[in-house]
Each structure stands twice: as C-alpha cells, then as structure tokens.
Amino acid sequence: GEDVEQSLFLSVREGDSSVINCTYTDSSSTYLYWYKQEPGAGLQLLTYIFSNMDMKQDQRLTVLLNKKDKHLSLRIADTQTGDSAIYFCAERYGGATNKLIFGTGTLLAVQP
Amino acid sequence: GAVVSQHPSRVICKSGTSVKIECRSLDFQATTMFWYRQFPKQSLMLMATSNEGSKATYEQGVEKDKFLINHASLTLSTLTVTSAHPEDSSFYICSASKGQNSGNTIYFGEGSWLTVV
Numbered sequence: 001g002e003d004v005e006q007s008l009f010l011s012v013r014e015g016d017s018s019v020i021n022c023t024y025t026d027s028s029s030t031y032l033y034w035y036k037q038e039p040g041a042g043l044q045l046l047t048y049i050f051s052n053m054d055m056k057q058d059q060r061l062t063v064l065l066n067k068k069d070k071h072l073s074l075r076i077a078d079t080q081t082g083d084s085a086i087y088f089c090a091e092r093y094g095g096a097t098n099k100l101i102f103g104t105g106t107l108l109a110v111q112p
Numbered sequence: 113g114a115v116v117s118q119h120p121s122r123v124i125c126k127s128g129t130s131v132k133i134e135c136r137s138l139d140f141q142a143t144t145m146f147w148y149r150q151f152p153k154q155s156l157m158l159m160a161t162s163n164e165g166s167k168a169t170y171e172q173g174v175e176k177d178k179f180l181i182n183h184a185s186l187t188l189s190t191l192t193v194t195s196a197h198p199e200d201s202s203f204y205i206c207s208a209s210k211g212q213n214s215g216n217t218i219y220f221g222e223g224s225w226l227t228v229v
Contacts (some may be wrong), residue, residue, distance in 0.1 A: 040225075042221070043156075043205065088155065102155045103156070105154075
C-alpha cells in the first residue's frame with residue numbers, strides 16, 4: 001500500500017528543538033518532502049531530500065533520511081511560536097512521476 | 113511569486129449544482145497536473161492525474177463522472193464537481209511540475225475552498 005504515517009501531535013516549548021517523524025512505504029521514492037500548512041492556508045514547501053542523501057540542512061531545518069528503514073524526520077531548531085502548524089511529509093511515488101503521497105500530518109504546537 | 117494559480121480561492125454553491133475550479137501554470141507548460149482533496153483536519157488525498165490532451169487518471173474510489181477533469185491546454189486544468197453535495201465540501205488543491213526529475217519543481221496552487229450548502 002501507499003501509506004505514509006506520522007504521529008498526530010507534537011508539543012514543544014519555544015526555543016526547544018522539534019523532531020517530526022515520518023515513515024513511508026515506497027522504496028522507489030526518489031524525493032521526499034516536508035510541507036507546512038497553517039490554518040486555512042495552502043501548502044508551503046519547507047524542504048526536500050533526494051533519496052540518495054542521508055541528511056540535508058537548511059538554516060533551522062534538518063532532514064534525516066534512513067532509506068533502509070524508510071524513515072524520514074524533520075528537526076526544527078530553536079522552535080518559534082510561528083512554527084505552529086501542521087507538517088506533512090510526502091513521498092514522490094514511483095520515482096517516474098510527480099504524484100505525491102502525503103503523510104497523515106503532524107500538528108506542532110509551540111508553547112511560549 | 114506563485115507559479116501555479118487556482119481560481120476561485122473560495123466558492124459556495126447550492127446542493128445539486130456544478131462548480132468549476134481552474135488550475136493554471138503561470139510561466140511554464142505542464143503536461144501533467146494533479147488534483148488533491150483535503151477534508152478538515154485530514155491529510156491531502158490524491159484524486160486524479162490530469163493529462164494534457166487525454167483522459168485523466170483517477171485514483172481508486174474517486175468517481176470520474178462526478179469529478180470531471182479537463183486538461184485542454186498545457187497551462188490549464190479544470191476540475192468540475194458535478195451535482196455537488198454537502199459532503200463534497202472540502203479544500204481542493206492542484207499541483208504541476210516543470211520537469212520530471214528535479215526535486216524542487218513540483219508547485220502547488222493556493223487551493224480552493226468549496227462549501228456546498
């Protein structure tokens with residue numbers, strides 16, 4: 001199946017690091033993505049990683065990919081209240097298509 | 113700026129009527145576009161792949177006669193929700209890609225909120 005799973009909820013204090021986890025199923029995925037969705041808004045692409053990479057860092061964001069375990073994580077350093085949103089991971093299904101399969105979404109709540 | 117635009121951003125229609133949502137790639141040609149649906153507090157589910165010049169490919173469980181997709185040009189795909197019912201109320205969002213093998217070239221529209229009353 002094409003299941004991409006995430007934990008539903010994560011609560012952190014402002015200034016702490018947040019780690020959002022994702023497991024996917026398609027071993028042929030070429031790219032994996034992290035999107036942010038604020039209430040009532042569309043999708044904002046945060047970052048992506050190519051499947052032959054283990055890690056990618058982009059300012060406060062660090063993506064780790066364990067291809068063997070099909071596990072993806074997003075670490076947000078120095079989490080701010082403005083980071084409160086729903087975060088979706090997505091896998092580019094099948095490699096030769098631009099179809100994305102989205103995870104179930106993680107609601108990140110940042111406490112001041 | 114946005115490279116994929118959707119219109120309308122919000123629409124309210126009466127039950128039983130049809131409503132059309134447009135998805136445009138603004139500065140590139142897209143032979144393939146994708147339509148997703150997101151119910152409140154849920155994830156995005158792929159509905160169909162819109163193929164320029166040919167029939168759309170629908171995901172399992174999506175009624176092709178209810179959700180009509182037309183991709184008449186390389187920059188425009190339309191989704192028509194026919195005989196809309198309140199349960200069709202959802203957030204519909206499209207995506208398009210500039211190329212096949214580059215990670216950062218999948219662009220999403222701003223989304224369209226449909227409310228059926």
